[in-house]
Amino acid sequence: MATRAIKNKGTVALLSAFAGLAWAGVIGFGVIYNVGAYGFWFPGRLLVYVLLLAAPALTFMPIGRMLSASWYGWLAITGWFIFGFMLLFTPPNPTQRWQENLPSMVLFLLGLLLVIYSISWPAFYLLGFRLYKTRVARYNMLRPHREAAFLSIYVISIFTMGALRLLNSTFIFALFLIFLAIELLILSRGKQNS
Numbered sequence: 145m146a147t148r149a150i151k152n153k154g155t156v157a158l159l160s161a162f163a164g165l166a167w168a169g170v171i172g173f174g175v176i177y178n179v180g181a182y183g184f185w186f187p188g189r190l191l192v193y194v195l196l197l198a199a200p201a202l203t204f205m206p207i208g209r210m211l212s213a214s215w216y217g218w219l220a221i222t223g224w225f226i227f228g229f230m231l232l233f234t235p236p237n238p239t240q241r242w243q244e245n246l247p248s249m250v251l252f253l254l255g256l257l258l259v260i261y262s263i264s265w266p267a268f269y270l271l272g273f274r275l276y277k278t279r280v281a282r283y284n285m286l287r288p289h290r291e292a293a294f295l296s297i298y299v300i301s302i303f304t305m306g307a308l309r310l311l312n313s314t315f316i317f318a319l320f321l322i323f324l325a326i327e328l329l330i331l332s333r334g335k336q337n338s
Contacts, residue, residue, distance in 0.1 A: 159202055166199035174232040192232065200224035200262075207266055216265065223258020230255055253303060257296045265292040290330065294323045 170192060173179050179188040200221045208216035230252040237245060268288035276284075301319055305311040 156206070159206055163199060163202035166195050166202055169195045170199055170228060174228070180233040180235075189233070193229075196225045196228045197221060204262060211266060211269065216262070219258060220262035223255055223262050225255075226251060227255030227259045249307065253300050256303065257300050260296040260299050261292045264295045265289065268292055268295075287331075291327060294327060298323050 173188050173195070174192045177188060179186060179192055182189055200223075201217065204220035204224075205217035208214055208220075230248060234248055265288055268291040269285075272284070272287055298319060302311065302316060305315055
């Protein structure tokens with residue numbers, strides 16, 4: 145899978161401008177004006193629903209097309225919508241016990257997992273494209289998927305340990321070393337097989 149060259153810079157600039165406006169709308173209406181405090185059919189809240197779909201679509205669909213991964217845009221839209229919806233409209237209630245907040249926390253963590261994956265997958269792909277010299281290693285799509293999944297699971301594990309009040313610097317460092325060791329073992333095995 146090769147990255148496609150950007151041919152029409154004007155279209156990219158226009159998409160970037162609309163994506164920036166959509167993200168600004170989500171932040172402005174969702175966070176600053178706190179439309180989550182109003183009813184489900186409040187017009188500002190309906191606008192935020194649309195912007196929560198439009199902003200990731202305008203941001204991540206072009207990246208997916210450029211990397212020849214049509215699934216990527218849909219995954220990013222789903223993740224950002226779940227994450228934004230849970231963050232803006234149904235945050236966990238601090239007065240309830242964690243068992244009562246469990247469904248909303250699971251949905252929030254699922255959205256966060258997809259958000260981290262959607263950001264890190266193209267970053268790991270482009271990083272590998274720059275670091276590796278051979279064509280096989282550059283276009284190995286399994287590596288960036290695995291690394292993005294590891295990073296997502298690592299961050300979710302930290303959030304989960306924090307929610308369970310088990311988080312400390314030793315756990316964070318040990319978990320990082322575990323994921324790093326697994327990735328280095330997989331990479332070294334791939335070099336031996338090639």
